[in-house]
Amino acid sequence: MSDAREKTARIASLRPTYRTDLDAGTDRFFHPRDTSCPWCSSPRLTPRLSTTDLLQHKPGRFTLDHCADCGHTFQNPRLNDEGLEFYYRDFYDGLGEQRMSGTLGGRTAMYRSRAEAMLPHDPAPKTWLDVGTGHGHFCEAARAVLPDTAFDGLDFTDGVELAAREGRVDHAHRGAFPALAPELAARYDVVSMFHYLEHSTDPDRELRAAHETVRPGGHLLVEVPDPESRYARLLGRWWLPWLQPQHLHFMPVANLRRRLTERGFTVVAEQHAEPHDPVDLLAAVWLALDHTAPREDAPWLPGRPGPLTRAARTALLLTGVPALLAATALDRWALRPVSHRLGLCNAYRLVARRE
Template sequence: MSNETEGTDRATRVAALRPAYRSDLAGGVDRFFAPRRDTCPWCDSGRLTTRLRTTDLLQHKPGRFLLDRCEACGHTFQNPALNEAGLEFYYRDFYDGLGEQKMGGTFQGRTKMYRGRAESMLPHDPTPKNWLDVGTGHGHFCAAAREVLPGTAFDGLDFTDGVEIAAREGRVEHAHRGLFPDLAPDLAARYDVVSMFHYLEHSTDPDRELRAAHQAVRPGGHLLIEVPDPESRYARLLGRWWLPWLQPQHLHFVPVANLRRRLTELGFTVVAEQHAEPHDPVDLLAAVWLALDHTAPREDAPWLAEPPGALSRALRTATLLAGVPALALATLVDRFAARPLSHRLGLSNAYRLVARRD
């Protein structure tokens, strides 16, 4: 399909979606938020400070979002958090709908990263019989991991129809659609490995997800978790332009010490902690892109009242083209300067834990 045809098709889809978004936004965005918390959802302390104020820097849907930090335990969380209606509104057309093709291409092109995640299990269980990937999306991790572990049966779990697509495409053997805590009793002690790659931060209740994982992992099996690291130096240096904040989708940011302690309380033994390996060297590139995209006039989207005119489109193109040198420089620094030193300098943007169920 040519770029012109793709553009025409997208414009048609945007126009068709605009009335529904206009109706959703008629009463403002306050209805998308739960009441504000006065205590930390992790340790129940009342010592909260505001860590970040930002907007939706990826889709540019309306709304302002706050992240609070607990001074007692270090947990960072969205406050007020999105309610069920808010989660539906802000997720819509990101991973599916308008965003499905773009995000599918992004995930499909990360095979090396997926293989690295699978390889992190080899020292602890080189031949797991079965593996459940929670929050699997379209199952791209499972497809890549099968190359590392050809004898392992990979199942996927997600609450979107992406997991059913994964099954149809043969990336997972069994698709479990729904919320993990709801499905966990039927999956009790079934899996040698359960993985949660950049899943826990999306959850409304991380502790409930961890308890579900303890149910699904057989005794002696392993839980593999990878999440953004809120203690990364980049989180402070880049502020709202740090991509892993990913507002408003990311609801909780758990410091590694907190997660280790909670896993131990649940009956796991943490057998590996990694920071350098899960680091994704895109922080500066993403920050430059987010700033450029924020500065430029908006691309047409159904949540905008009207499509942008010709002048607005031309200014957007000119702004993004002017930023190409900065994007190229940021890419070079990310990959060749910052990446080799990321853990030593405290820049790693994620951490990974492997825990064995006792």
């Protein structure tokens, strides 16, 4: 059976389960709406963004609220455990596993840059735990920078076990980080959280777990989307790092610096230009094109799109190729050198030492 036919058959086999999930509606996937900020408890909340799932196109609508006092942005109402399972399903694993593995596995230069951020503070850590490691691609690439470091991975999906089987991580820890932290207490010279904290239901609990896991004098390396990026305002719902419905919390850098200090860390480095991933315009154009085009086959659709629908989708996406190429050129060559000066960086990175 060809890959296309195998995928079609697999989608068809999943359709009844998704149909059962959706027949009960999507309201059951959410907690009650919060009336105060989860970061500072202020009741002064204003809507910042309302959008749909622009990547998988699963049904549902998602709202991000902004705290007028501390600047924290968060999903409100927030997905509950059932909702998180539904919207994560077939994104990183299942149907999406091969696509995401190829996407994440091809970013070796970015992964090495992340490892290099630690060199001025600890040029030879013996042990490193990567939290939210996925399939372990960062750990694999980081060995070229730190060949004598033992890299362990932690994730709640089976991707971390795959990473161990493939030799990308030395040891795999599967489960929730706060639950595993007591058995990992003070074991690691470095703990990293690369684009992990924004996915967590309780970022403060994750930071407490990190403090427990890092040895005294060791370091925590955190990288998250920057909600103060000018792109977040200019591109609106088409700004990729909003990544609804997966991203639950967006912390301004000042907020995270203060919280790290409160949790017993000292921030020793703050970076904006280095973690910037120059894809904002390209991603925005793609998201808009993909949103406008007819849907491709997916198990959460009532049925497989017909040949005319598939042809229309292909034709529309082809018309967008010049815009995609132009956006790529702007991202990578025109704007990247001045992104920090213009306030366009889409992420920031903090290195913090445990006292």
